Amino acid sequence: MGFSDIGLRHIVDVDGQLLGIDADVIDTASLLARADRPADSQLWLVRAGERFAVRPKQLIRLSEDDVLFFETSATNASPATELLAA
Secondary structure (H helix, E strand, O other), X not given: OOHHHHOOOEEEEEOOXXXXXXXXXXXXXXXXXXXXXXXXXXXXXXXXXXXXXXXXXXXXXOXXXXXXXXXEEOOOOOHHHHHHHO
């Protein structure tokens, strides 16, 4: 049974958590809520090893052919702090 058989057309990964989403487009706040992440978290799209910041309230178009990978970080953390934590 595929994901489309149960009504899930899109798969996204947020901090290692796989989520099935039926909508073609989702906003940042809804994606954070579904992933049970704080609403003020910075969301990053990870593609080919690079991180791209996703703006608050930005609409994200989902793909039926690809899994989109996202990471979150606290909005008050500086890039230097994140590097030290890694």
